[in-house]
Amino acid sequence: MPKMKTKRGLMKRLNVAGSGHIKIKTQGYNHLAQSKTHKRIRHARKANTISSSDIRRLRRLIRY
Numbered sequence: 001m002p003k004m005k006t007k008r009g010l011m012k013r014l015n016v017a018g019s020g021h022i023k024i025k026t027q028g029y030n031h032l033a034q035s036k037t038h039k040r041i042r043h044a045r046k047a048n049t050i051s052s053s054d055i056r057r058l059r060r061l062i063r064y
Helices: 038-044 052-062
Strands: 014-016 022-025 047-049
Touching: 014 052, 022 052
Parallel strands: none
Antiparallel strands: 014 022, 022 047
16 A cells, blocks of 8 residues: 655644644734734744644644
C-alpha cells in the first residue's frame, strides 16, 4: 500500500516548533477588525499552540 500523502493545505497553515508543539495563527485577525477591541486584535497577532488532545490527530494528517 502506498504512503499517505501530506495534506498540503494544512501544512501551509501550521508550524512545528522544535519542542514538537504545533503552532497556528490566531483566527479572526483580519476580517471585520473594526468591530473587535484593540486588545483582542493585539493578542491575535501572536501564534497559538494546538492543544495536546489535537496534536495526535494533526500529526497523522501532516505526516510528522
